[in-house]
Every structure is written in C-alpha cells, then in structure tokens.
Amino acid sequence: MKAKDRRLAELRDAIPEVSPEEALALSHNGAALLDVRDTDEVAQGSPVGAYRLGRGFLELRIEDMVPDLDRTLLVMCAGGVRSLFAAESLKRLGYKDVRSVGGGFSRWKNQGKPFEIPRILDAEARERYSRHLLMPDVGEAGQLKLLDSKVLLIGAGGLGSPAAYYLAAAGVGTIGLVDHDVVDRSNLQRQILHTDARVGMPKVESARVALEALNPGIEVIGHRTHLDSTNVEEILSGYDVIVDGTDNLATRFLINDACVKLGKPNVHAAVYRFEGQITVFWPTYDKQHGNCYRCMFPEPPPPEFAPSCAEAGVLGVMPGIFGLLQAIEAIKILLDLGDPLVGRMLHYDALSGRFTELKVKKNPHCRYCSEGAVFPGYQDYAQVCASNA
Amino acid sequence: MDDKQLERYSRHILLPEIDLAGQEKLLDSQVLLIGLGGLGSPAALYLASSGIGRIIVNDHDSVDLGNLQRQVIHTTLDLSRPKTESARDHLHAINPGLDIDVIGHRLTATELAHYASQVDVVIDASDNFITRYAINHACVATRTPLVWGAATRFDGQATTFRNDYEEAPCLNCLYPNQHAQDAMGSCGDNGVFAPVTGIIGGIMAAETLKLLLGVGITLHGRLLRIDATALEWRQSLFTRDPLCESCSPPRQAPPSRADAK
Ligand SMILES: [Zn+2]
Ligand SMILES: [Zn+2]
Numbered sequence: 001m002k003a004k005d006r007r008l009a010e011l012r013d014a015i016p017e018v019s020p021e022e023a024l025a026l027s028h029n030g031a032a033l034l035d036v037r038d039t040d041e042v043a044q045g046s047p048v049g050a051y052r053l054g055r056g057f058l059e060l061r062i063e064d065m066v067p068d069l070d071r072t073l074l075v076m077c078a079g080g081v082r083s084l085f086a087a088e089s090l091k092r093l094g095y096k097d098v099r100s101v102g103g104g105f106s107r108w109k110n111q112g113k114p115f116e117i118p119r120i121l122d123a124e125a126r127e128r129y130s131r132h133l134l135m136p137d138v139g140e141a142g143q144l145k146l147l148d149s150k151v152l153l154i155g156a157g158g159l160g161s162p163a164a165y166y167l168a169a170a171g172v173g174t175i176g177l178v179d180h181d182v183v184d185r186s187n188l189q190r191q192i193l194h195t196d197a198r199v200g201m202p203k204v205e206s207a208r209v210a211l212e213a214l215n216p217g218i219e220v221i222g223h224r225t226h227l228d229s230t231n232v233e234e235i236l237s238g239y240d241v242i243v244d245g246t247d248n249l250a251t252r253f254l255i256n257d258a259c260v261k262l263g264k265p266n267v268h269a270a271v272y273r274f275e276g277q278i279t280v281f282w283p284t285y286d287k288q289h290g291n292c293y294r295c296m297f298p299e300p301p302p303p304e305f306a307p308s309c310a311e312a313g314v315l316g317v318m319p320g321i322f323g324l325l326q327a328i329e330a331i332k333i334l335l336d337l338g339d340p341l342v343g344r345m346l347h348y349d350a351l352s353g354r355f356t357e358l359k360v361k362k363n364p365h366c367r368y369c370s371e372g373a374v375f376p377g378y379q380d381y382a383q384v385c386a387s388n389a
Numbered sequence: 390m391d392d393k394q395l396e397r398y399s400r401h402i403l404l405p406e407i408d409l410a411g412q413e414k415l416l417d418s419q420v421l422l423i424g425l426g427g428l429g430s431p432a433a434l435y436l437a438s439s440g441i442g443r444i445i446v447n448d449h450d451s452v453d454l455g456n457l458q459r460q461v462i463h464t465t466l467d468l469s470r471p472k473t474e475s476a477r478d479h480l481h482a483i484n485p486g487l488d489i490d491v492i493g494h495r496l497t498a499t500e501l502a503h504y505a506s507q508v509d510v511v512i513d514a515s516d517n518f519i520t521r522y523a524i525n526h527a528c529v530a531t532r533t534p535l536v537w538g539a540a541t542r543f544d545g546q547a548t549t550f551r552n553d554y555e556e557a558p559c560l561n562c563l564y565p566n567q568h569a570q571d572a573m574g575s576c577g578d579n580g581v582f583a584p585v586t587g588i589i590g591g592i593m594a595a596e597t598l599k600l601l602l603g604v605g606i607t608l609h610g611r612l613l614r615i616d617a618t619a620l621e622w623r624q625s626l627f628t629r630d631p632l633c634e635s636c637s638p639p640r641q642a643p644p645s646r647a648d649a650k
Contacts, residue, residue: 127454134580135542137618162431162587165461170583185396188483192434195482213464214457273404274605313403316439317598320431321591327584328617338543338618346620350595351406351605353613355622 011084015091017102020113023074026099031072032065036086037105039120041078046105048114050076055086059093064136069094076101076108119144125217129171142335143171147218149334150174152239154227154255156203157181158319159245159269159326161193166327168211168218172334175211176239178223179203190316227251229378232258241330244268245323249300250381256281256293260368261375265340267329268293269322274315276322279345279360280329283369288362289343295363300381315350322348390416394486398440406604412440418601419443419508423496423524425472426450427586428538428593429514430462435594437480441601443488444480445504448472449495459583495520501527510600512536512593518566522635525560528552529636534607535560536596538589543582543617545589549596549608552636558610561635563627585617 018026027033033050035042042052051065066073073095077083083100090098101108109115121129121140125147132138138146149172153160156179167175183194183206191203198206204222211220223235236242236258244255244266252268259266260283269278283290325346332338345358362369367376390398390413401407401415418441422433425448436444451471452463467475473491480489496504505511505527513524513535521537528535529552537560538547551557592613599605612625631637 124454129458130455131458131580132583135582137543138580138582162591166459166584166587169457169459169461171458185393186399189398189400189438189440190435192438192483196485197482213466214461216465274406311400311403313400313407315404315407315595315598316401317435317591317594320435321588321595324431324584324588324591325620328582328588328620331582331584332618332620339620341620346622350599353596353599353606353608353611354624355613357621 008081008084011088015084015087016099017080018074018099019102020108020111023076023099023101023108024113026072026074031074033074033076033101034062034066034086035076035105036083037077041105042118043120044117045109045115046118047076047108048116052118052120055082058086059089062090062093062095066095070096072097072099074099074101076104078104079106080104125171128215128217132170137337138335142337146171146331146334147173149241150176150239151241151243151330151334152176152178152236153243153245154178154251155245155247156191156193156207157187157245157247158190158271158314159323160207160243161191162320162323163243163245163327163330164193164207164211165214166324167330168215168220170327170331171215172218172331174219174221174239176221176223176235177204177207178225178227178235179207180224180226190314190319192320227254229254229380232378233262236264237262239264241333242266243326243330245319245326248383250383252293253300253381254378257368257375257378260292260294265333266293267326267333269326271314271318271322273313274318274350275348276318277345277347278322278325278329278341280333280341282340282342283362285340285342287371290369291343291360291362292366292369294368295366296360298363298367318350321350394440397484401439407602411602411604414603415440415598415601416442418510419445420510420512420597420601421445421447421504421508422512422514423447423520424514424516425460425462425476426456426514426516427459427540427581427583428516428590429476429512430460431587431590432512432514432594432597433462433476433480434483435591436597437484437487437489439594439598440484441487441597443490445490445492445508446473446476446480447492447496447504448476449493459581459586461587496523498523498527502530505533506531508533510534510536510597512597514538514590514593521560522566525550526635529559534600536593536600538593540586540589541579541581543585544615545585545617546612546614547589547592547596547608548612549600551607551609554609556629557636558627558629559633559636562630562633563612565630565633582617585615588615588617 035050035052075083075087087098156177193210194206208220266281281292398412452467463475473493477489535550
C-alpha cells in the first residue's frame with residue numbers, strides 16, 4: 001500500500017462523509033458549504049451559496065469567512081479526496097463538526113444539485129488588484145463590486161484629475177467625465193491628467209488617454225457638454241456615485257438638485273488658495289443628519305454678492321489633496337465601508353498643515369431634501385461666479 | 390520666465406504668498422525623491438506640475454502589474470521598465486521644462502549623503518525600514534529637511550523632519566529603530582487602500598512646497614495620521630529624544646543648501 005492510500009484510509013475513518021443530498025439539506029439548516037478547489041476549477045461552476053476558498057489559503061482565511069467554530073463545515077473538492085485532507089486540517093484548527101462531501105462537485109453536479117458559474121477575477125486582475133485582495137475589507141467580492149460600479153466625475157480639472165486617476169487605478173469599472181473645456185497650458189500646474197502635448201485637446205479626450213493607459217480594463221465615458229436642466233438627470237441617472245469637482249456655482253446647484261431627486265450620493269469638494277473642504281451630501285443615507293448643498297445655501301447669491309469672476313490662485317497640490325479625498329469617499333460608498341463624510345465637513349489648511357472637522361446641519365425646512373418635500377424642479381441659473389478649482 | 394511659463398504657473402503667481410518671486414524660487418529648487426511607488430507617484434506628479442526646477446528620482450525597481458492599483462505615475466505600457474524611466478517620461482510629458490535626473494540603483498550611505506547635501510529637500514517615499522533609516526541618517530548628517538510618509542491598509546501618516554533646525558527630532562526620535570516595524574506594516578504584506586497612498590503623497594508634496602517657498606507652518610514635531618475608514622485626521626506631537634542614537638549630540642555640521650536661502 002502506498003503511503004498516500006494508507007493516509008486516505010485513515011482519513012476516511014476519521015472524517016464523516018455526506019452525500020450531495022445530505023449536504024444540501026444540512027446547508028439549508030445553517031451548515032457552511034466550503035468549496036476548496038482551485039480558482040480555475042471553481043470558474044467552471046460551484047454550488048450556489050458555497051464559500052470558495054482554495055486549499056492554499058484555507059487555514060489563513062477560513063476564520064474571516066466562518067468565525068463560528070461550532071458551525072458545521074461541509075468540505076467539497078472535485079472528487080472527494082482533497083476535501084478529506086482539507087477537512088482534517090480544519091478540525092485541527094478547532095472546527096468541531098467537519099464533514100466531507102462524497103464524490104465532490106462532479107457527483108453534486110451529476111445529481112442535479114444547484115450550482116452557478118461564479119464571477120471571479122481572472123489571473124491578470126488578481127495580480128493588478130493584489131493589494132486590495134490582501135485586505136479583508138475589500139477582498140475579491142469588494143473588487144468585483146468596484147469593477148461593476150459607475151462613478152461620474154463632474155469636471156476633468158484640478159479635482160477630477162486625481163479622483164479619476166485613483167478611481168481608475170483602484171478598478172472602478174466605469175468612469176464618466178463631464179467637461180466641456182479643452183486643455184489649456186495654465187491647467188498643467190495642477191491638472192495631472194493632462195500633458196503638454198495635449199494642450200488644445202478636449203479634456204474628456206485627454207483624460208481618456210491617461211486613464212486607459214493606466215488601466216485598459218475599465219470603461220471611460222466622456223460627456224463633452226455643459227450640464228443644464230435638460231440633460232442633468234439623464235447623465236447622472238446612469239451612475240452610482242457623483243463626484244462634484246465643478247468650479248461653477250450654477251452647476252453646483254444643478255448637481256445638488258439632481259442628486260437629491262435621484263437619491264445619489266454627492267461627494268463635494270472645493271479648493272481656494274491654500275485651503276479646501278470636502279463633504280458628502282446624501283440626505284437618504286442618514287435621514288437625521290444627511291443634508292444637501294441647499295441646506296447650507298438655499299439659493300445662489302445675488303450678483304452683487306457673488307464672488308469675483310477673476311481667476312483665483314491656488315497651490316497646485318490643493319486640488320490634488322481634495323480630489324484624492326473625494327476618491328476615498330467614493331470608493332468607501334461603493335464598498336459600503338466605514339463612515340462617509342455625511343453631516344461632516346472636513347477642512348484642510350495647507351499653510352498650518354491642519355485638518356479640522358465641522359458638523360453641518362440638515363435644514364429641516366429645506367425645499368429640496370426635507371421630509372415630505374416635493375421636488376420644485378430644476379433651475380438654470382445665470383452664470384454665477386465662484387472660486388475656481 | 391517666458392510667456393509660456395507665466396501662463397503655466399499663472400495660478401501660483403496669483404497667490405500673494407507665491408507671486409513671481411516664489412515661482413522663480415521653485416524653478417530654482419532641487420529635491421531628491423526616493424521611491425516611485427504609491428507615495429512617490431503623486432508627490433512626483435505634483436512637484437513637477439508645480440514647477441520644481443530639478444527633481445532627482447531614485448528607485449531600483451521596475452514596474453509590475455500589482456503596482457498599477459495605486460502607482461499612477463506608471464502605465465500598463467511601462468510594465469517591466471525601470472520605474473525611474475517611466476516616471477521621468479511622465480514628468481516630462483506634464484512639464485517638459487524640468488530637469489529630471491534618474492538614479493536606478495539602491496543608493497549607498499555615501500551616495501545618500503552626497504545627494505542630500507546637493508538638494509533643498511529630501512522626500513522619503515520608500516517602503517522599507519532599512520532605506521528609511523539610511524535616508525534619515527544622511528539627512529541628519531547633512532542637515533537637510535526630510536519630508537516623510539508611510540501608508541498601509543486604511544492608515545497613513547506624514548511628518549517633516551527639520552534637520553536644518555538646531556533641536557529638531559529625527560525619524561529615530563519618533564520611531565526608535567526596534568519599534569518601527571511594529572508601528573507600520575508594509576503594504577506588500579498587508580495590502581493598501583489605493584487612494585490612501587495618494588493622499589499621503591499629496592500631503593508630502595504640500596510639505597515640500599511649503600519648505601521650498603518658506604511659507605506656512607510645516608509638520609515639524611507633528612505627526613499627521615489619517616484613518617480613511619472614518620476619514621478622520623489626528624495629530625500627535627513629538628520632540629527630540631536627547632539620547633537618540635541618530636541625532637545626538639545636536640548637529641554640528643553646517644546646514645545644507647536650504648538654510649542658506
Ligand atoms: Zn437640503
Ligand atoms: Zn533623533
């Protein structure tokens with residue numbers, strides 16, 4: 001008898017075996033079905049609802065998936081042999097009731113038990129996103145979610161540049177950009193998406209070149225237009241998160257109103273000279289504290305109080321820092337991770353090197369986002385100048 | 390400055406704290422940036438777009454696919470090229486007028502001291518402790534200001550070591566050698582949330598610009614930390630350790646180029 005066969009005989013004595021029928025019934029009663037085959041095998045099909053964890057990382061990651069050592073584990077491989085080795089290892093780790101599914105996935109499939117072709121990352125994506133896969137808070141499920149997500153950036157300028165770069169790098173599957181402008185040499189002091197050779201090119205095109213070079217696996221959609229009351233809802237409705245990087249006050253109101261109406265999170269930032277601020281307007285996230293832009297500014301200022309139309313100076317890296325903070329918030333929202341900046345406004349002054357946080361209040365009488373408010377319709381305000389990003 | 394430069398830097402020149410003189414100062418500045426990964430990518434891009442006249446970039450690695458999840462200075466077309474070359478091309482593409490010097494090997498202690506003494510600021514965007522302490526040592530010895538950062542998972546931190554000051558703390562005062570590894574894991578082992586490296590690199594660029602322009606208050610004696618899950622920033626203060634093995638007794642060497650300005 002070969003050593004392998006002797007060992008298998010021992011394992012068969014030690015590990016109880018269940019049929020696919022019994023395994024299905026047990027899993028309906030709370031047992032965890034665990035598919036320990038390799039990634040390429042799982043890609044051909046795996047039981048519906050199974051935990052999928054190859055033997056390579058079995059002992060290291062099983063507790064993230066099944067923290068309860070008293071829960072019954074039903075281990076499955078292709079034919080019922082590797083599952084015995086895996087089951088023994090899990091027993092040693094402290095799981096009290098571990099069983100092997102006899103005949104493995106091939107018998108499961110032949111007996112007509114439910115299976116699915118799971119979505120998994122291919123080998124290239126696994127390598128590209130390996131630093132995310134190492135984090136339990138992101139992991140494969142989170143990375144797939146990002147690849148399925150759509151984020152709209154309004155403005156491919158100072159804030160939009162780093163936001164777009166990092167959303168693309170992180171693997172957000174669809175990135176939309178709204179910008180009507182062309183690249184100007186004075187942009188290059190802070191708008192890192194663009195290059196000297198692309199001066200004069202539409203910004204959405206220049207952005208597409210940069211983002212596709214970084215990550216060819218994502219889709220970049222350019223909307224070379226100005227947002228107005230006729231197109232705002234149509235453009236925004238296709239996206240999960242809206243990142244407001246506009247330098248135009250009238251557009252800011254329009255984005256706010258559409259986000260409130262459509263229930264979309266609006267990651268808002270603005271920079272000026274050596275400082276900037278960021279918050280997330282998202283009334284439906286938190287009914288009590290979630291506010292909108294109009295809770296703070298119900299209407300645009302009259303012309304005599306509007307800020308000057310002259311271009312304002314800004315330290316080149318300021319929109320960089322705030323666009324990055326916007327990327328952080330957008331990804332957190334997509335992954336439903338941590339606490340978004342809802343009801344909080346973060347302010348950074350580069351000269352003092354300090355971050356401060358202010359609470360922002362919901363206006364209980366806001367015409368747009370208060371309880372029971374009837375949407376008053378979109379407004380095309382005349383150009384109101386604001387500080388540029 | 391010619392017309393093209395006046396146009397390129399117009400948003401800086403509009404700031405009274407920078408103005409023409411400040412932009413000229415940036416164009417006349419030199420920095421050494423060590424590490425072209427997660428922290429170095431955004432730092433380099435913003436230092437180049439801001440018009441730092443000479444940037445010496447150092448990294449001995451080449452670009453691999455796992456880098457591109459956060460290292461936005463490189464592209465898929467750069468895979469397996471030396472990071473220094475990929476970075477130089479990108480920096481020249483956004484600002485062709487700059488001197489970008491590349492060093493593609495691991496610097497020896499002697500070389501570190503040599504380059505540190507040439508530049509106004511050293512930026513440590515490296516990812517390991519051996520390099521971090523070697524850089525610290527060279528900057529203490531040459532009294533060169535050192536901008537420093539680190540990131541892992543959802544956490545990041547940054548500070549500035551004012552080696553040009555008499556009584557400034559150094560990296561070894563903040564994290565004595567033996568405790569350092571516990572304080573910060575590396576992103577290779579633990580993973581890292583892509584934009585956290587970006588934001589720390591951005592803060593490092595802001596610190597560098599402040600040092601070069603002589604405006605604002607740097608992070609001297611202050612460690613800034615971010616927890617990205619809550620998006621909360623905390624600041625802790627630290628001072629020089631009089632028994633520090635790296636920077637005690639207080640510095641004797643003449644200050645480097647930065648102090649002379
Ligand atoms: Zn409101
Ligand atoms: Zn020290």
